Amino acid sequence: MRKAFVAGNWKMNTDSHTGVALAKAVASGSSQVAGHSVTVAVCPPFVYLQSVAAAVSASHVAVGAQDLYFEPKGAFTGEISPSMLKDIGCTYVLCGHSERRHVIGETDELICKKVSAAISGGLLPILCVGELLEERDASQTEAVVSRQLKNGLAGLSVEKVSAATIAYEPVWAIGTGRTATRQQAQEVHDFVRKLLQQMYGDELAEEIRILYGGSVKPGNSAELMAEPDIDGLLVGGASLKADDFLAIIDSAA
Ligand code: PGA
Secondary structure, eight states: OOOEEEEEEOOSOOOHHHHHHHHHHHHHHTTTTBTTTEEEEEEOOGGGHHHHHHHTTTSSEEEEESOOOSSSSSSOTTOOOHHHHHHTTOOEEEESOHHIIIIIOOOHHHHHHHHHHHHHTTOEEEEEEOOOHHHHHTTOHHHHHHHHHHHHTTTOOHHHHTTOEEEEOOGGGTTSSOOOOHHHHHHHHHHHHHHHHHHHOHHHHHHOOEEEESSOOHHHHHHHHTSTTOOEEEESGGGGSHHHHHHHHHHHO
8 A cells, every 4th residue: 555645845935934944844734644644745955944844843844945956975066865865864865856857957867867876865755757748749658658657667676666756747737726636646746657667677666755845735635636546746846835735745644
């Protein structure tokens, strides 16, 4: 049985006060369910990770980073290593979010190095995949998702991949208010699970969690979670409002 997983991706939002206040509100409002019936994580900007980790330390809310660098240390100005994230209390790290792919220009190869370094460094990566609108319109969804998944996990053993979570986030649904329908999401989730089954076998495919992301709101989270292959939600905009995020957590619990 896969435990539900709800993660909030704050992106480049909040400040030192509002981030801590939001984290505290999420921790207290989810205390009945977090860690029991649902895994809950928040992913603040790098500079607030430590204060957010302290704010949720007495709760079951986990902390994730939005990115990392694959080298352990050295002359990489501006970058953050897996061990630094571990050191300040991070459990999870997003890899290959669509904004990093399409705004910053990260490639599948770079993302694969990050996933691999995250796992070796003791972090649990959330590998994000998803097609652009023109790719969906050209019936390329499965080809794109399959390429991102295969390249993003290239060379990793089944033991390593078992540390990962996959997030399917159609790019056209992110921050646009246009959610994939539950059928559209389920179709791709089913495709991803079958692909993972071919690549790594039944056990891994049965156990790995596949999250949906893209304009998840309190009004659509329950119906998405009702689909058999949607194991959780990666929430952007709605994770910045404690009440909305808590309602989404409750609908997943
Ligand atoms: P959104 O973002 O919920 O604001 O669409 C989701 C994401 O990018 O993870």
